[in-house]
Amino acid sequence: xxxxxxxxxxxxxxxxxxxxxxxxxxxxxxxxxxxxxxxxxxxxxxxxxxxxxxxxxxxxxxxxxxxxxxxxxxxxxxxxxxxxxxxxxxxxxxxxxxxxxxxxxxxxxxxxxxxxxxxxxxxxxxxxxxxxxxxxxxxxxxxxxxxxxxxxxxxxxxxxxxxxxxxxxxxxxxxxxxxxxxxxxxxxxxxxxxxxxxxxxxxxxxxxxxxxxxxxxxxxxxxxxxxxxxxxxxxxxxxxxxxxxxxxxxxxxxxxxxxxxxxxxxxxxxxxxxxxxxxxxxxxxxxxxxxxxxxxxxxxxxxxxxxxxxxxxxxxxxxxxxxxxxxxxxxxxxxxxxxxxxxxxxxxxxxxxxx
Amino acid sequence: xxxxxxxxxxxxxxxxxxxxxxxxxxxxxxxxxxxxxxxxxxxxxxxxxxxxxxxxxxxxxxxxxxxxxxxxxxxxxxxxxxxxxxxxxxxxxxxxxxxxxxxxxxxxxxxxxxxxxxxxxxxxxxxxxxxxxxxxxxxxxxxxxxxxxxxxxxxxxxxxxxxxxxxxxxxxxxxxxxxxxxxxxxxxxxxxxxxxxxxxxxxxxxxxxxxxxxxxxxxxxxxxxxxxxxxxxxxxxxxxxxxxxxxxxxxxxxxxxxxxxxxxxxxxxxxxxxxxxxxxxxxxxxxxxxxxxxxxxxxxxxxxxxxxxxxxxxxxxxxxxxxxxxxxxxxxxxxxxxxxxxxxxxxxxxxxxxx
DNA sequence: AAAATTATTGTAAGCGTTTGCAGTAACTAC
DNA sequence: GTAGTTACTGCAAACGCTTACAATAATTTT
Numbered sequence: 001x002x003x004x005x006x007x008x009x010x011x012x013x014x015x016x017x018x019x020x021x022x023x024x025x026x027x028x029x030x031x032x033x034x035x036x037x038x039x040x041x042x043x044x045x046x047x048x049x050x051x052x053x054x055x056x057x058x059x060x061x062x063x064x065x066x067x068x069x070x071x072x073x074x075x076x077x078x079x080x081x082x083x084x085x086x087x088x089x090x091x092x093x094x095x096x097x098x099x100x101x102x103x104x105x106x107x108x109x110x111x112x113x114x115x116x117x118x119x120x121x122x123x124x125x126x127x128x129x130x131x132x133x134x135x136x137x138x139x140x141x142x143x144x145x146x147x148x149x150x151x152x153x154x155x156x157x158x159x160x161x162x163x164x165x166x167x168x169x170x171x172x173x174x175x176x177x178x179x180x181x182x183x184x185x186x187x188x189x190x191x192x193x194x195x196x197x198x199x200x201x202x203x204x205x206x207x208x209x210x211x212x213x214x215x216x217x218x219x220x221x222x223x224x225x226x227x228x229x230x231x232x233x234x235x236x237x238x239x240x241x242x243x244x245x246x247x248x249x250x251x252x253x254x255x256x257x258x259x260x261x262x263x264x265x266x267x268x269x270x271x272x273x274x275x276x277x278x279x280x281x282x283x284x285x286x287x288x289x290x291x292x293x294x295x296x297x298x299x300x301x302x303x304x305x306x307x308x309x310x311x312x313x314x315x316x317x318x319x320x321x322x323x324x325x326x327x328x329x330x331x332x333x334x335x336x337x338x339x340x341x342x343x344x345x346x347x348x349x350x351x352x353x354x355x
Numbered sequence: 356x357x358x359x360x361x362x363x364x365x366x367x368x369x370x371x372x373x374x375x376x377x378x379x380x381x382x383x384x385x386x387x388x389x390x391x392x393x394x395x396x397x398x399x400x401x402x403x404x405x406x407x408x409x410x411x412x413x414x415x416x417x418x419x420x421x422x423x424x425x426x427x428x429x430x431x432x433x434x435x436x437x438x439x440x441x442x443x444x445x446x447x448x449x450x451x452x453x454x455x456x457x458x459x460x461x462x463x464x465x466x467x468x469x470x471x472x473x474x475x476x477x478x479x480x481x482x483x484x485x486x487x488x489x490x491x492x493x494x495x496x497x498x499x500x501x502x503x504x505x506x507x508x509x510x511x512x513x514x515x516x517x518x519x520x521x522x523x524x525x526x527x528x529x530x531x532x533x534x535x536x537x538x539x540x541x542x543x544x545x546x547x548x549x550x551x552x553x554x555x556x557x558x559x560x561x562x563x564x565x566x567x568x569x570x571x572x573x574x575x576x577x578x579x580x581x582x583x584x585x586x587x588x589x590x591x592x593x594x595x596x597x598x599x600x601x602x603x604x605x606x607x608x609x610x611x612x613x614x615x616x617x618x619x620x621x622x623x624x625x626x627x628x629x630x631x632x633x634x635x636x637x638x639x640x641x642x643x644x645x646x647x648x649x650x651x652x653x654x655x656x657x658x659x660x661x662x663x664x665x666x667x668x669x670x671x672x673x674x675x676x677x678x679x680x681x682x683x684x685x686x687x688x689x690x691x692x693x694x695x696x697x698x699x700x701x702x703x704x705x706x707x708x709x710x
Numbered sequence: 711a712a713a714a715t716t717a718t719t720g721t722a723a724g725c726g727t728t729t730g731c732a733g734t735a736a737c738t739a740c
Numbered sequence: 741g742t743a744g745t746t747a748c749t750g751c752a753a754a755c756g757c758t759t760a761c762a763a764t765a766a767t768t769t770t
Contacts, residue, residue: 024490024516026756037720042758052718072491073431074756077725082428084471084492092453092460102448105474114488116439117472119460133469135379137427137439161379245653272657279659298600302627304634304659381726392750397728405748429726432755715768721761728754738745 025066033062045070076138085325086116086134088127089145094243095268095297096314097145100167103318104143111326113140124150131156141325143318145169148211149176163328167321168314172212177334179321181343183213186310187221187264190292190345193354194262195229199290203260205239205251205270214240218266241270248273256283262290262351268299268307275303275350291350305349313341380421388417400425431493440680441471441489443482444500449598450623450652451669452500455522458673459498466681468495479505486511496680498673500524503566504531518683522676523669527567532689534676536698538568541665542576542619545647545700548709549617550584554645558615560594560606560625569595573621600628607632617645617706623654623662630658630705646705660704668696 031041036055043051044059051059062068076082085108089097101117108115116134120126127150134142142164144157149171157164157176166178187204194202204222206214223233236258241251248270255263255274265271271293275285283289285305293300293309300307320341324334347354386396391410398406399414406414417423431437440463444452456472463470471489475481482505489497497519499512504526512519512531521533542559549557559577561569578588591613596606603625610618610629620626626648630640638644640660648655648664655662675696679689702709 028756038757039721039759040719043719046758050718055718069487069491071432071493071756072488073428073437073493074725075758076428077426077432077727078756078758080725080758091457092447093450093457095448095450098447098453102446102474105447105472109473114492115472117460117470118464119457132424133427136424137469245656269653276657276659298624298654299657301600302631302654303657304631383726393727394729394750394752395748398749401728407748410748426726429755430728432725432757433727433729435728435755711770713768713770715766717766718764720763723758723760725756725758730751730753732749732751734747734749736745736747738743740741740743 024071025068027068027070029066030059030062030068033066034058080138081140082138083112084114084116084137084139085322085329086118086130086137086139086142087145088118088120088130088134088142090122090147091119092117095299096168096295099297099314100145100318100321103315103320104167104322105318106315107319107322107326111322113326120146122146122148124148124153127153128156131160135160135162141165141329143167143321143325144176147207147213163325165321165325165328168312168317170213170217171338172216174338177324177328177337177339179317179324179339179341181310181312181317182340183217184221184224186294186343187218188224189221190264190310191222191225192228193345194264194290194292194351195225197290197352197354199262201234201237201258201260201262203237203239203255203258203263205241205255205263205265205274207242207266208240214266222264243267243269245269245273249277252277256281256289261288263292265291265293268293268295268297268309271307271309272299272303275305275307279304286349286351290352292345296346300346300348308348308351308354309346311344311346313343316341379426380423382423382425384421385414385417385423388421389413435493436495437493438467439469439471439492439494440677440684441473441485441492441494441497442500443473443475443485443489443497445477445502446474447472450654451523451650454652454669455500455673455676458670458675459522459677460673461670462674462677462681466677468681475501477501477503479503479508482508483511486515490515490517496520496684498522498676498680499531502562502568518680520676520680520683523667523672525568525572526693527571529693532679532683532692532694534672534679534694534696536665536667536672537695538572539576539579541649541698541700542573543579544576545619545665546577546580547583548700549619549645549647549706550580552645552707552709554617556589556592556613556615556617558592558594558610558613558618560596560610560618560620560629562597562621563595564593569621577619596625598622598624600624603628604632611638611644616643618647620646620648623648623650623652623664626662626664627654627658630660630662634659641704641706645707647700651701655701655703663703663706663709664701666699666701668698672696 027038027041031038041059044056092098105115118130120130142162144164145167146169164176166176171178206218209215226233237260239255241248252274275291278285278289293307296309296311300309320339327334382393382396386393396414399411447453460470473485475485497517499519500522501524519531521531526533561573564570581588592615594610596603607629630646633640633644648662651664651666655664675694682689
């Protein structure tokens, strides 16, 4: 014989309220208690106007009494919306992406979206897997960050029924909505400034040239400034490295050996490593070497001397990207596809007065 | 008259493959194509043995051809499992938590869980909201990080039908499984060491004393060391502050004014701020002031001088917490409820030789 | 006061899976 | 060959909600 105990009886048996986890109430329970249909309860839960005030109150009361919370999964299945977005990013541990993420998160919460987060370490294979997984979880939108939009990734995104916005990530084909700073100009400006100050040999330290953001943006800005004063790029001043402190420490002597007297660096971790190498080898900074980094994370304030940096509105890049995504999810049109947020050059201690 | 076009016809009309997003295939489509029932397809998808090999192959082939991907939401509703876990944390932007998160994420992915991430800025109200939201999304488990388990939060967790593991977060009542280092001993050791080296006045810089982790752990270890040499705590050497660079800069002169000749700091951002204050005011470190921090994030390597630190296996704390959670979600028993991972003291440049 | 309109509520068909149970086919042992 | 097993497969009922559409009640209009 099967005995089904009600909660109170069960309590007596078990003796400890904490052991008796109440089965979560369903919309059905609420409807029953009030004596209305599921549809009515659903309407009040979803803020539908077509409910008499008196009914609404009764339902609300019952919801409160039962501690009813709509089951988001069931909701998702029925409505095809999950009120969840996905973030695909290289690494939470990198301050640059962490701050973008923070911006995304805050705006997402503001619009009552939850956030599914995946680290892919810039591995296109994992990017694709992540996107597929997000699709199967029926996210309403995706924000993609990372150095490079691999072809396979692009294809996957293309086949998606879900809006995607890029944040701090460049799409050479300009097919996807994105939020960035004007990388070309930023690198142009800082290079030009350094050249104006008499530097003959300005090193550029970037990520892989296979990535559009380095090749077509950072390097392009640098080249433009050089060309403008009638000079060509000299490969010996070009360096590439991953965002890794230790590895960059190994790269440092090579940069020094190149004869550069100034360097522009694409990432703060990399810049700090170079700076510390110079510091530990008693270089005079900025006397012997000027140094500009480009993400303006906490690192550039914390380092001694403090790093002059291209400042990006990181939090805002994330926030704006997320805001755009909400519009897309809402089938609204975007005014701009490729949003460029303003950047600045923050003068600190690793350069002389800039202008 | 309503005309429903098949994809190919639609293609001819629209002319652009990219505009025709294929409707995702369902389990039903697969079953139809092979000529078996839904149940059979479901079985092969879920790796159930009871399927003849030849059938299995046919199904697999159809799945491949249709590009079928199970709908995780429907699955979740039917099976009551979401293969998703939730993380509730103060702030992704804090390197300490970011590294824990990284550990959690990697292990979660290893076990094919996705991760829902919420920042709550240590606000108990938002903690509760986040947990409720996660519950309604039917996550299979939750990892909670943060300074303090507020009463309300505790209550919410108690009422949950979902396993929760704490990471880098202390539960004074020891009711919840958790992963930490042995904070008491860590702070005891470093304090004792500093005392042995002749410091009369050792400052302790922590977060709020309302939080158990500060009051009952960090302070307790510090006190123990003091008592051991027959001394009492002197309130004038106790300082509390949030994890904020600028605010700590304001606190710094007070710490100096206290007459302390050594300080133990609970967070790297805070420690770096203090260090930089001292550096910028030309203090001799460690000559005039020794400084120990306690999270050993990148900051302590990047700062100049580099920070001596209590080293925590941050990534592993996250990883182990997640591993424990998988067991709990699998209804396995835990060997230990409160796991303590080993810590170490990493000697760098802000202290003299320790012992 | 009947008709027309509008506001409110209920009915029931999904949404795409999983899964217990029942049925059928294939195999084994006698 | 028959009974007893075992291996496969299918049926159909959930899971908890949303949402057309239909039905009823309340209100206005004439």
